[in-house]
Amino acid sequence: MNTAPFIAVEGPIGAGKTTLASMLSEKLSLSLVKEIVEENPFLDKFYDEKDEWSFQLEMFFLCNRYKQLEDTEKKYLHHHMPVVSDYHIYKNLIFAERTLEGKKLEKYRKIYQLLTEDLPKPNVIIYIRASLPTLLERIKKRGRPFEQEMDKQYLEQLINDYEAAIKQFKESDPPIPVIEINGDQEDFVISEAVFNRIADQVKEYIE
Ligand SMILES: Nc1ncnc2c1ncn2[C@@H]1O[C@H](COP(=O)(O)OP(=O)(O)OP(=O)(O)O)[C@@H](O)[C@H]1O
Numbered sequence: 001m002n003t004a005p006f007i008a009v010e011g012p013i014g015a016g017k018t019t020l021a022s023m024l025s026e027k028l029s030l031s032l033v034k035e036i037v038e039e040n041p042f043l044d045k046f047y048d049e050k051d052e053w054s055f056q057l058e059m060f061f062l063c064n065r066y067k068q069l070e071d072t073e074k075k076y077l078h079h080h081m082p083v084v085s086d087y088h089i090y091k092n093l094i095f096a097e098r099t100l101e102g103k104k105l106e107k108y109r110k111i112y113q114l115l116t117e118d119l120p121k122p123n124v125i126i127y128i129r130a131s132l133p134t135l136l137e138r139i140k141k142r143g144r145p146f147e148q149e150m151d152k153q154y155l156e157q158l159i160n161d162y163e164a165a166i167k168q169f170k171e172s173d174p175p176i177p178v179i180e181i182n183g184d185q186e187d188f189v190i191s192e193a194v195f196n197r198i199a200d201q202v203k204e205y206i207e
Pocket residue numbers: 011012013014015016017018019020035086138139141142186187188189190
């Protein structure tokens with residue numbers, strides 16, 4: 001498995017994952033794997049009533065990512081074609097641990113374990129760290145209707161969950177490099193120099 005470089009861009013909601021993954025894909029000729037958002041039938045329901053829809057939503061994300069990563073292995077990695085994705089499969093667990101509890105969380109953990117054990121895993125992670133005001137500003141700018149009443153506490157918790165997950169990830173899997181970006185200050189959209197520096201760092205791992 002993973003016969004080619006696989007780079008995953010991660011960070012909390014609105015950090016700029018899709019933006020950066022798309023820019024890297026173009027600059028470094030990497031195949032792009034992007035999250036399915038608009039076709040998600042549970043996302044707007046979830047933001048309206050989290051407790052009611054969380055299990056359906058987490059299962060939907062898990063099954064979609066499972067299929068996408070299965071295809072990614074077959075279509076690209078297996079054929080030595082490098083890939084950049086705008087998520088790491090582990091984000092399922094970061095979100096599910098926050099949105100589920102009790103029996104549903106127990107079931108979810110088991111299914112997650114079963115489904116993800118054979119999936120290709122990224123060998124480089126780019127982590128965009130960003131503060132609550134930056135995320136809220138970007139979510140507003142992007143303008144998806146169902147995200148506009150985003151609960152600040154939920155977003156703040158996810159920022160902390162991501163920090164904890166990345167810290168744990170670095171400790172438990174030190175051979176996998178984590179390129180960390182300060183999303184409040186290092187603006188790869190506005191500054192070509194900032195973007196080129198990130199791209200150069202990534203290039204080290206794909207050549
Ligand atoms: N560095 C940046 N500077 C300014 N605006 C940015 C930057 N990065 C992304 N944006 C804008 O912020 C919004 C969110 O970006 P994007 O969709 O890439 O985030 P994301 O992390 O993929 O979000 P999600 O978690 O919802 O999938 C978009 O409108 C994008 O154009």
